[in-house]
Amino acid sequence: DFRSGIQKFRVKLLAEGYGQTDMDVLCQIGLDGIQMLDPATSRTLRIYPFEAVTRWEVLDSCIFAFWAKTPADFEAKRIRLKSSSYTTTTILDTVTAASVQLQEIAEGKVPNSSRTAEQLAEKKKGFDWMNLVKPPIEEKEHWVPDEAVNKCSSCGSNFNAFVRRHHCRNCGEIFCDKCTQGRTPLTLDEDATPVRVCDRCMAEVTQRLDNAKEAVNRSGAMLSHEDLAKKLKEEMNRNSKAPSGSRFEGSETRKREVECPTCTVHLQVEVPSSGSETIECSVCQHPFLVSAH
Template sequence: MNLIKPANEEKDHWVPDEAVSKCTSCGSDFGAFNRRHHCRNCGDIFCDKCTKGRTALTAEENAQPVRVCDRCMAEVSQRLSNAKEAVSKPAGLQSHEDLARRLQEELNKNHKSGSNSDGSLKPIREVACPICTVHLQFQVQVPASGSQTIECGVCQHPFLVSAD
């Protein structure tokens, strides 16, 4: 059993021990034989029985499994599954017909939304999706500073577009 805790474990979002006297999930009282355990994802406090799950919180190759509550185990597993699926399905493996259909839908969508209510054109910026690497002209209004999250119209992967 590995008792070494990661040095960079974030505890800022954890609920303080003294704030909770019962398990957040099952309601069992904490005491000498029923200890408090923090979910490393949500920071809430649970008993051992309600934090049986161990999973990495990111898809990084060297991410270590950590204790999570049952609810977060399901959420994190789904998130990691979606991330792995997006990476494992490069655009080259999609059928040409499917890719052509999605590209046409995206072009039609951009063409229809090409002007503001006052008739002026929206700024057009060509960006490449980091997942499927398709270059599309997305009509996005990027703030003067900062960035905006957009979704690729082909693979539906969200990514950031930064102001120039």
């Protein structure tokens, strides 16, 4: 279940262009997308949200490839991950399962494990991702080298001994300290630590994480609704066995059918001999008053 966990794989990120070299990374897959982490420090190197991923496939038994397109890209860029054939197959299954679950959450459905399994084989052939609730976020191939920038990318301040360079951990651009005051985790992982980001990315990442939380909360609310329906059925079965207005022998305790003002379920409750009494609905757990008359 990707709502509560993530998967990590040790892979080699293959070079795609001139000047690049192969790199050993940890590939982390969760509902917030595909991430490349530094295997030594777990620092996030790149993030590819699922809405930016256009398709994926296995190129051969040891290479998993996916294509991601950001607003800054003219066309989708290919990312290749090399590992063992077993790991490659597992990555394919994990990415496909995460995408199916995300799609179901976005459509307001509770993820169905049996339906997800049925869809895996078809989606493994190559998946064209739909636009979901989250806006795409611009990705960089790598951090901008320190020597390539002399001014803050935001305010234009010249870097010197007193105005130092700082990388935004999300977009990779270089800014001064004043323009990178924001601190935020880049994922929904419980152990994700807040990192330095620029003002623009602070707004974008916050929006992305808020949308992801909202999608997960909608799914959780639907599960709670199922629990409520189950309790309702149990209460209806219990009510059907007890006649309305029954009285116990040798006791002044009476029972009467009343309607819960919150969930409108009809309940068999004990009625006080006089005055009123607060009781708790056995279905929705909300308290309400029951009077003797």
